[in-house]
Amino acid sequence: MRPPRDARPPVALLLRTAAPGRRTVYVVHPGALSARVYQGLADALPEGDGLTVLDLSAVPAYAEAALTGGRAATTVEALADRLLAALEPADGPYSLAGWSFGGTLALAMVHAMPAGRRPERLVLLDSIAPTDAYKQPDDSLEPDLLLGWFTMYLGAKRGRPVDLTPGRLAGCGVDDGLPVVLDTAVAAGALLPGTPLPGLRKLYDTYVDGLLRNHRLVTPHRAVPAPLPLVLVKAERSLIPDDPHLGWQPLAPHGLTLHSSPGDHYTMLGRTDSLEVLAPLLHTV
Structure with a gap:
């Protein structure tokens, strides 16, 4: 009898191998979307460059927290050590990048590395x-x-943008706002007609628990x-649109260079016009 296989994907997912002496791009990915979303970025890099995704969703203590209430039995430092x-x-x-919460992990990895690496x-x-x-309370x-945010995520996950009228969700709670998201997603072709609201609510709750997990890891x-x-x-449609630096200035004594990417927080990883911005930044020194 064969021993049971571990169905969990590897932490280091190689999407493109670098030629000898050429640059390797490592991207810290916190999940939500499949790690395969970076294949377009790998293909957009110059010939000979490689790309490996460091996928947090392959770390059980992290991934399972999104399914069990959003409290992870780990720390930012422990996760950084696991990725290293x-x-x-x-x-x-090589270049190191981090998307979303992956930026926090990437910075922690840098501090845990020997200076020469x-x-x-x-x-x-x-x-x-x-x-x-x-670092605000959960509520x-x-x-x-x-x-x-969930609407942006849903559109990226389904490969169909779900565009809500600006302000349409202002003041909404989950019970009255989620039907609006459902109707808009069906009209956009991101969800099939007849998609049950309880099913969408389950996806929403898991999404929020993932956000809370990251929020609770950052707090201490x-x-x-x-x-x-x-x-x-x-991203042009960032999670925090009003802060041009997303809070990084106090952590950047050696300089902070700003760039803008088409798309939203999620679609920036796969849009052709966004990849035209990202690929050169990850390739050049």
Whole structure:
């Protein structure tokens, strides 16, 4: 009898192998979307460059928290160590990036590395800084804000943009806002007609628990200013549209360079016009 296989994907997902001496791009991915979403970015890199996704959803203590109430039995530091253990030494230069909560993990990884192994800079993909300004109680995340984020996520997950009229969810709670999201998603072709509201509510609850998990991991974490330059790529429809720096200025004593990407927080990872922004930033020194 064969022993049972571990169906969980590997932490380090190789999407494209770098040629000898060429650059490898490592991207810290916190889940929500499949790690395969970076295949377009891998293909957009110059010939010979490689890309590996460091996938947090392959770490049980992290992934299972989104299914069990959003409380993870781990820490930012422990997760950073787990990702570093999966990091294969690059045969050539390398770049490190982190999308969303992955930016916090990428910064923690940099601090845990020997100085001689650090990348030249850290690229943050619409990542919110782990600073006190964004460490708010769980109930500070208002339902209309979460519903708007969920709508962006749903559109990216289904491959069909779900565009809500600006302000349509203002003041809505989950019970009156989720039917609006459902009707709009069906009209956009992101969900099939007849999709049951309880099923969408289950997906929404899991999504919110994932956000709360990340929020609760960041709250006790004390981020240290980066020992290298930071590059922030903010989506045109970012989760925090009113903060151009997403809170990173206090953590960037060696410089913070800003760029804008088409799309929203989720679609920026796969849109052709967004990849035209991201690929050069991850390739160049």
